[in-house]
Amino acid sequence: MAGNRKVFEKAMRAGTNAAWDGNWDQAIVVYRRALAEFPDDVSALIGLGSAYSGAGQLEAALKAYQRAIALAPDDPVLLERIGKTREQLGQGKAAAEAYMAAAERYLSQQQATHLALVRWQDAARAYPDCLPAHAELLQYYQRHGQVREAVRECLTLAHIYQAQGQNDHAVQICHHALRLAPHNSEVLAALGGLRYAEQIAVEPGAEVSREGLGLLTAIEGPTASITLEFPVAPDVESVKERGSPIEITRQKALSDLAESVFEEEVVAELPAVAPQLSKVEIDALVGRAIDFQTRGKIEEAIAAYEQVIEAGVGRTSVYFNLGLLYQERMRFDAAIAQLEQAASYPEYALGSHFALGECYRARGRIDEALEHFVEVLKMVDLATVRREQADDLIQLYESLVSSYIAKGQREQALEFTNSLVEFLSEKSWEDKVVQVRQRLDALAQEGPILSLAEMLATPGSEHILESVALSQEYVKRGMYYAALEECYYALEHASTYLPTHRQIAHVLLAMGKADDAAAKSVAIADTYRVRGNVRQAMAMYHRALKLAPMDTVVRAKLVDLLISHGEIDEALEHYLILADSYYHLAQMEQAREVYQEALRLAPRGGPEHRWSVRILHKMGDIDMQRVDWKRAIGVYEQIRKLAPDDERARLTLMELYYRSNWPELAIAELDDLLRTYRENGKTRQQFSF
Known part of the structure; x- marks a missing residue:
């Protein structure tokens, strides 16, 4: 049927x-x-x-x-x-x-x-x-x-x-x-x-569709x-090609230099000696330099720019243009010296870092080239994200260079830089960046932010992202198996591209398979961790715990990662949640062991959180429920030492002393508590006793 x-x-x-x-x-x-x-x-x-x-x-x-x-x-x-x-x-x-x-x-x-x-x-x-x-x-x-x-x-x-x-x-x-x-x-x-x-007649049989x-x-x-x-004609300007980051910055440098001719005084943007020539003489030199550069007379342009600098004019635009001209003549050390000065100026940073990357790559110094190229990509990528995403994105790029260098992946680093240069050298790269960011954000959804770098590091990533986008369209229509099929197609081309695996997790969740989605998220997080992408790993562990909050193994992994990267307060929060999970599973001993581990870490946490006192109270509660009076007394005595004004700990100690048949200690504890009330002016609490 x-x-x-x-x-x-x-x-x-x-x-x-x-x-x-x-x-x-x-x-x-x-x-x-x-x-x-x-x-x-x-x-x-x-x-x-x-x-x-x-x-x-x-x-x-x-x-x-x-x-x-x-x-x-x-x-x-x-x-x-x-x-x-x-x-x-x-x-x-x-x-x-x-x-x-x-x-x-x-x-x-x-x-x-x-x-x-x-x-x-x-x-x-x-x-x-x-x-x-x-x-x-x-x-x-x-x-x-x-x-x-x-x-x-x-x-x-x-x-x-x-x-x-x-x-x-x-x-x-x-x-x-x-x-x-x-x-x-x-x-x-x-x-x-x-x-x-x-002038030639059209054949009679020619058809027009x-x-x-x-x-x-x-x-x-x-x-x-x-x-x-x-x-119409006025719109033509809006469609002119802007070119690579170097070309964009070069046009700005030439424009700035041309405008400087109309300034009343010589203005030094960067520290330099006092101008040795008059304004008219400097303007003449600048004009000659611009003319030579735009006509492709490289040696003459270099000589003119060098004279401008020797005259004591410290302009970022001069340093940048001279650096490009040195680079064109393969005088890479001289180019690097000029471009590094220009890179410190925000409006010239993008083109300067790109040119520096090319210079270092030409010298075979891949590590330095990678640093500058990644800086370029970071600036481009940051311009496409929301402010609240910026910190996470910056940390991703900071770990990227160190990851390549630490693992000695010279060939991979070279492939990555080649892909980056090719991408940013396309005429329409700015529009392409926006399109790719839209796709990456749609793919990330509630998970950690994805970077352009991750896309460029994967061959054929554009086609893969297209398949993932199709998968998302299928999910919107409730066609889950077709969505999975698109993901599997993408994995055939790049089986280790984690954004595709993240989309599979989204599809599984949409199908109502929360456990499978959580397991997939954990596998992705583990892979990010092995690759050294700590922020991404943490975010995926967080996502997995949203789907399976009682998974103690995953939470323990997250705690270890947080501790190893100095996120102590967040690690302690998860320690408490982990112990609470064991508590609700009636695994009291495991819960207490977790609290004990957290207690050893507590001194490294923020003092405003009073971690030690909070954790000791949790441990004391477990000991009370297990009728382990001796252990409980030791816990609450520690609390009294750390927080003398903790009324709950004092009252619990009094009760424990009486139950242990130590009435004199209970009375002494009461006297001490009343004295504390009196010293702190808490008259109402004193009379209530």
């Missing part, structure tokens, strides 16, 4: 395991079994489609995905799978349509533009003549200041229109490209070819359904 939930769940688990092992035939069998119970379950249909795809049965996979999309028409991930399958089947145009539909669904969701971008790129790859895909890409690149990519899309659109015989519209596209990049040789060549082609007609109408007016929003 269909509709058996237990049979369905068992089959789905078996399907996921079989898919993970690459046993596609077995996966097909068990997913079919699951569908026999619930024929309209989207997760099962997706699993079946994936299994067919893995087995090379693409037509069957497409049918499974089409059944699923009929049940969940707004699911962009399903449309993406359909597009991918059609592309593998050689159905380029249909694949592009599916990719475009997926992009449209992503755009309707908040913060999913990066996923839409990838789908537009997929559509353009699957069907190179897909006009809507190239139009969307053009608009995206313009909005994000990626001029080179925008011009490339203009050229592609022009080529498509030319192939359709629509040379006049191809010319319009090229003119728009020239507004973005006025001197681009490829655009000028294309425009020249189009002008020549206008409906999509093409819609786009042409969009160029001519705002009425078309597909809109190419070309900006």
